[in-house]
Amino acid sequence: MSTTMGETVLPCPECGAEIRTDNRFTTWCAACDWNVDPVGPKEPPGRLDRARRVWAQRHGEKLLADMAADGTPHAGRGVSAVLANVVAGAVHGMTVVLVAAGIWCMVGASGAPAMMLGLLLLALAWTLRPRLVPLPRNEFLLRRAEAPALYELLDEIAGVAHTRSVDVVAVDAKVGARVTTCGVRGQRLLRLGLPMWEILTPQQRVALLGHELGHYSNGDTRRGLIVATAFRSLTTWRYYLQPMSKPSGLEALLNLLCVVPRLLIQGAQTLLDQLTARAGQRTEYLADSVAARAGSTEAAVGLVDHILVADSAANTLRREVNNPRVGRRDSQQAEEKADGLWERLTAHMESIPEHEYERQRRVGARRGHSIDSSHPPTHLRRECLLAGPPIPALVVTDIDREQRIAAELAEARRQVARQVMRDGFDD
Template sequence: MAQRYGEQLFAELGAAAGSRRNGRTAAGFVAYAIALAVHGVTVALAAAGLWLLVAGWGGFRMVPGLFLLVLAWSLRPRPNRLPKDARVLLRADAPELYALIDEIAATMGTRGVDVVVVDDDANASVTQLGFRRRLLTVGLPLWEVLTPQQRVALLGHELGHFTHGDTRHGMVVGSAYHSLTTWHYYLSGIEQPNILEFLVNMVYLVPRGLITGIVILLDLLTAQASQRGEYLADAAAARAGSTEAAAGLMDRLLAADSIMTTLNREANRRRMHGPSRTSAPAAEGLWEALTAHMESIPASEHERLRCVGALRGHSVDASHPPTHLRLRLLLESAPEPASVTLDAARSDRVAGELSDVRAALARDIVRDGFVNM
């Protein structure tokens, strides 16, 4: 489905160059209506539980009332929260980085972010914390192998998501997914059932099938809008950092597996041969070795990765269009100059702000001997 939508949108957006807007679609409105209905069930459970609790105060009806209230509480919409182990950079910790983000956001017609988190993934993302706070997550393995302008393009892409939205990860629809997942867990069949449990499984079969059908329907309704958002975010990346930088970013995304493989290899080598896997010297040069490897990749290898990506339909995940189509759409559109320039002096200041988290993350990677792939 992701491959098909990606190809359809590529043709549509390529034909409509210059007028690419991400307006609300009928599918988006239907998804919102379904999500509101899901939350309506939660509200109804809470109301019924409260009524039973009050009307049956002191009697048996308090028991089902309390049960419904607990059930409704577990199904409630939950805003995103920061993971407890997140490596957070606040505005006071990295004023130059935040100023760069704010400048890029202004070119997107939006505001910057409230929190920046650095992790060990070769990717980046944005999300909403609570009801208003914005979170940007930057994977240091990807950040380190990008040129300064490619970093601007990366930030432009992520901030571009805020200008046209993503229904699937919005508060209303996103929390509906959580509620449906919780329902599905509650209605899961009992393994190796006895006769009574077998009958319970049979009773669960219909509502569990209904929940699964609603999830699939939401996926169908939101998938195309999500992929359109990625194409439009790529256009935002080109406006921020230039078309050339955005295309270079795509090449790095195609090489994401190589980035993580190299990082694991370098970390394991230092772990085995360093003076101590928990010491700072053992982790020295980890990021420089990763960058040197990526810079040593010849242009012919990047072209091979593009061809392989086109043949295999490479994409970051199912919510992203095929990477080779994203690259083609960038290159076939009118070239965009950079609206934000990250010169050497400013780049060095940003690097200085990242130095502590950079060293700490390198030590953790060497100590653990692997990173997620």
């Protein structure tokens, strides 16, 4: 065994090949994959979640094959999208039935029991109603007038994606970014997670924004108003109908009475998942293609690699929060520690050796790693980006633009860092 420049060199106990290790990361062998995945895959807790992971792998592989064949993931949105909207309409129809029944009990029937039942049905319908996503209140919001350079970049990337730009940017402490539509006016909101933004290169940031704006131009059925709100309603139904643990006699009877409704709700959610899974993954591949056109193939691949090591960024922030030298109750110490938080996070991520990236790629291929069930497995996204000839960037940043955007995000960086150190990190 020898040590050079912070790395330890030792022989693989399995095949004898030379291994270069870093004591911060898992020791493994690139020649024979010894210890490449010492923990093993974590099974999702529920049957539906496990099924979703299987669907993600299956649909991801099929769509990747489509891309290899003709460069386009086949849509499959026609009949499936119509059926998904029919199922979602039926879910909302049940809410309408509850409203009608509640009104009838209160108006058409007589007596206190009917009145109470009517109130109960109306209250239940209220919780199940289709709800629009509101603009966030407890996050740092940047409007166009407050961040002209950032919005100029977003507008340019939106042009590449053939869609309109976002209306509001919300900066938070999540490791990632996501877009949604808010309110009755349909305002487009970009949630920009500072931990991910800080660890990316300027071109990788362009790819990140391109991927998110690509969702608006590629028509994800799951993000449509009718289907998205139906998913929320079904989740609420499942919460109400879940069996009570250690039930009494009456509770056991209620559990029994809820078996059939619970199976119907689970069946509807499974069907809606199946009908939208392929279209949802299709939009992820297409969003990746927008990321490559906007920031370059190299930047888009780098973005996907950072997704593979996102847990390392999250763990670094948790270590910063739990550092015993910082008293969680001492707000002044926490604010002082927050001052260099993003620089320390970036330094850690830049120090990750290439062999750890490669290990994460192999682990991802073994486990079918994906951000969630709506995303294709991450290693397939990477393969898809590398399948064709490299694409140059259509949106190129320069030092002046980067400095102006950094100045616009400076206050958000301070506030979010202090929030993390004060309240803890939970991604």
